[in-house]
Amino acid sequence: MNFINTPTVIVIGAGIGGIATATHLAQRGLHVIVVEKNARxxxxxxxxxxxxxxxxxxxxxxxxxxxxxxxFAALGASAAEMLAWQRVDPTYHLVFDDNSRLTLTSDMKRMQEQLERIEP
Ligand SMILES: Cc1cc2nc3c(=O)[nH]c(=O)nc-3n(C[C@H](O)[C@H](O)[C@H](O)COP(=O)(O)OP(=O)(O)OC[C@H]3O[C@@H](n4cnc5c(N)ncnc54)[C@H](O)[C@@H]3O)c2cc1C
Structure with a gap:
């Protein structure tokens, strides 16, 4: 890469947004520098x-x-191939101060029943 004639972009922050942005810009041929205040x-x-x-x-x-x-597709890769998707259901349990519970699930019927019980 010819750094002298290549426009340089500085991305501040290496969160998922900064990393994704930097990757897209680099793919378009820009010289990208990512600065991050944390150690990683x-x-x-x-x-x-x-x-x-x-x-x-x-x-x-x-x-x-x-x-x-x-x-992933915009970057020429396949999310399905690179990430090991795993369905987790229920996703988590909420336990409130009064010991009532809410189980987050993608089973819409069960989810609705629980929410109706809290807020008819
Ligand atoms: C407890 C919790 C649970 C969450 N659960 C989910 C979930 O289940 N599903 C989901 O999709 N999302 C979830 N989110 C949201 C998700 O984590 C964020 O939306 C996402 O990580 C934000 O990415 P970002 O790159 O926009 O910002 P950030 O991750 O905040 O990245 C910003 C980066 O910039 C750096 N930075 C800031 N200022 C400077 C500076 N001046 N100089 C250099 N570096 C700097 C920071 O150190 C940081 O690394 C959750 C968030 C939290 C906190």
């Missing part, structure tokens, strides 16, 4: 370890798989 990339998609246990600090759910698939 990821932003809110981070992970930390305490006493040998690993904790995801942010996302647990892929809420719009079509967006991921479109992003």
């Amino acid at each position: 990339p990821g932003g809110r998609c981070d992970r930390f370890t305490r006493q040998e246990h690993h904790f995801d600090a942010g996302p647990t759910l892929v809420v719009m798989p079509l967006v991921y698939e479109a992003e």
Whole structure:
């Protein structure tokens, strides 16, 4: 790459948004520099370890798989081939102060029944 004649873009932040943006710009032939204030990339998609246990600090759910698939396709790759999608159902359990519970599920009938019980 001829850095002297190639426009340079500086992307601030190496979260998933910054990384995706940088990848698209680089694919279009721009010289891209990503600056990140933390010691590693990821932003809110981070992970930390305490006493040998690993904790995801942010996302647990892929809420719009079509967006991921479109992003991968735009970069000439296949999300289905590169990511090991795994359906998790129920996704999680909420336990409230009064010990009532809500189980998040993609079973719409079960989900509706639970929500109706809380807020008829
Ligand atoms: C607890 C939690 C749960 C979530 N659950 C889900 C989920 O289930 N599904 C889902 O789709 N989304 C979820 N999200 C949202 C998702 O994590 C964010 O939308 C996404 O990670 C944001 O990415 P981003 O690149 O826009 O921003 P960020 O991840 O915030 O990245 C911004 C980056 O910029 C860096 N930065 C900021 N200022 C500067 C500076 N001046 N100089 C250099 N670097 C800088 C930061 O350090 C950071 O790395 C969740 C978020 C949280 C916190």
